[in-house]
Amino acid sequence: MKRWLLASLCLVVLLVGYTKVMGRLAGGPEPVAESVEQADLITVDKTQRRMQLWHAGKLLSEYRIVLGAAGDEGHKQREGDQRTPEGRYLIDWRNAKSMDYLSLHISYPNAQDQAAAAARGESPGGNIMIHGLPNGWGWLGPLHHLWDWTDGCIAVSNDEMRDIWLRVANGTPIEIH
Numbered sequence: 001m002k003r004w005l006l007a008s009l010c011l012v013v014l015l016v017g018y019t020k021v022m023g024r025l026a027g028g029p030e031p032v033a034e035s036v037e038q039a040d041l042i043t044v045d046k047t048q049r050r051m052q053l054w055h056a057g058k059l060l061s062e063y064r065i066v067l068g069a070a071g072d073e074g075h076k077q078r079e080g081d082q083r084t085p086e087g088r089y090l091i092d093w094r095n096a097k098s099m100d101y102l103s104l105h106i107s108y109p110n111a112q113d114q115a116a117a118a119a120r121g122e123s124p125g126g127n128i129m130i131h132g133l134p135n136g137w138g139w140l141g142p143l144h145h146l147w148d149w150t151d152g153c154i155a156v157s158n159d160e161m162r163d164i165w166l167r168v169a170n171g172t173p174i175e176i177h
Contacts, residue, residue: 015153039167042130042174044154046072046084050146051130051154053167060167063160067070068152076108076152078117079125084152084176085113091130091172094165101132101158102165112168131156131166132161 039053039060046067053060069082076085085108092107109117109124117124131153133144144155154176156164 021035036054037167038169039172042168042172044084044176046086046175046177051156053164063156064166066144066150066155067148068150069148070152071148076113076125076128077118078122080151081125084150084154085109086176087113088173088175089169091168091174093170095129098129098131098135100129100134100153100155102161103129103153104164104168105132106128106154106176127154128152128154130156130161130164130174132156132158160173 029134037055037060039055041054043052043054044065045052049065049067051063051065053062068076070084075087076083083107086120087108087110088108091104093105093143095103095105107127108128109126110151113124133155140155144157149155
């Protein structure tokens with residue numbers, strides 16, 4: 001009886017997990033907020049660990065963020081340095097099927113970043129995103145602020161990422177300081 005109950009419980013857990021995964025993979029149309037709630041600028045203060053969404057000079061939302069494991073040690077120099085870039089970039093594409101809960105790509109490296117890395121004989125790295133928690137780890141939302149854990153990305157809780165996803169269109173500028 002105990003084995004049957006344990007097997008049934010495992011089957012339920014697997015089915016629920018499968019349903020959640022398949023729901024995420026299904027994708028769907030890109031969500032969009034009302035135009036007055038749509039951000040026209042994102043600012044990031046690495047020292048304060050804050051990201052803000054703006055529309056026409058009005059603050060829409062503010063989020064507590066986590067950065068690359070090198071924290072606020074300065075501008076990203078090369079692949080693998082775990083620094084978050086600094087400067088002005090764009091949100092240039094989005095990924096609804098990311099390994100982290102939703103992700104918005106930051107246009108790092110730009111031409112200047114590429115030239116500086118090439119002069120040092122290094123790769124500038126790339127694939128810098130704003131994203132939620134790794135899939136399946138959303139329950140860590142309240143705890144993920146305890147340390148900088150990304151490889152150079154900007155991370156928020158999954159609920160916050162859903163809000164950002166709705167308010168930020170491709171082409172939105174982002175200023176990271």
